[in-house]
Amino acid sequence: MDQIESLLKRPTAYENIDGVTELNTGFATLGIALFLWLGVHTPEHSIWNRTYAFLIWIGLLFVLSYFGTKAIKKHITYPRTGFVKYGTSHLKRSLWWALIVPPVIAFVVAAVVTAGVFLAVRAQCSVTSALPAVFGLCVAAGYAFGVTRTVRWNALGWKWALPASLLFGSIAIAALPPDLTGRMASGSWMTASYPAESIGALLLCLMLWGAIFLISGGVTFWLYLRNTQAPTEEANEPANADVQ
């Protein structure tokens, strides 16, 4: 029975066999970090601080991710190791749950923490640098629960290092001296509303997470290319196969 259950889980692991899920996550995270950096370092009324610009930016990232993934799957993954359509089966539902719920929880927790920090600033209390650590904890938990479910651990056991890197990297950023992280946002109009060290720490965290996801996805993609055979021009099935 265990072997049957294991077989049923295999298509889930196939989703990220080429590391494209992580490449997408890294790309999107670095894209958001870039937008935030532009917002921090441009005047308050510039285009980079408009809601519609953010929505267009997110839409652009989504379109690039969607078509980028489609192109990689179509030209590299499917010809090498085959095509899979997940459709509306229970597996797809569980995959969506695994990929969407953790980030949503992470954002809700982050929003609550941000509101708490904002209130602390307004009350002129001292602000800790715990925000990025909390973010890191949520992202690491989300990653461990979500993306890592799509990893074949027998082949890619080193991926356990990723949630650990996300967590410890975030804690390390939180532990940096406030004046150091504050330099990332020094002179910004945002510092009137938010502490410079929190903005700087958030920027650093987003860059760190994006880089970790990109590196992990890149290594997985490289290993995938190395371990799979490039497609040939001939048919993948025997021409005289019984299955016609």
Added chain:
Amino acid sequence: MNRQTQTFNELDRVIHEPGRLMIVALLFAVDQCDFLYLQHETEMNKGTLSSHLSRLEEAGYVEVVKTYRGKVPQTLLSLTEAGREAFQQYRKKLKKAL
């Protein structure tokens, strides 16, 4: 004949063969996949996989669609409703027997 033996005897013989069980379990977890994916996952050679698929198609458990990916022939495979039902019944009976 005790109940356990009887349950084992009631297992669907088409699905019970290890190679076909692997194919049906993989197809159960997806809506559709191609021949290459099954070959990659099961590590069977083309002839063996093709023969198992023919048996499953005869039993009405697998639907086979021949198409092209560019100029390369592609065989798309999916489990029929009867195939899904048969696999679920098989799992229930196996669990009961064990």
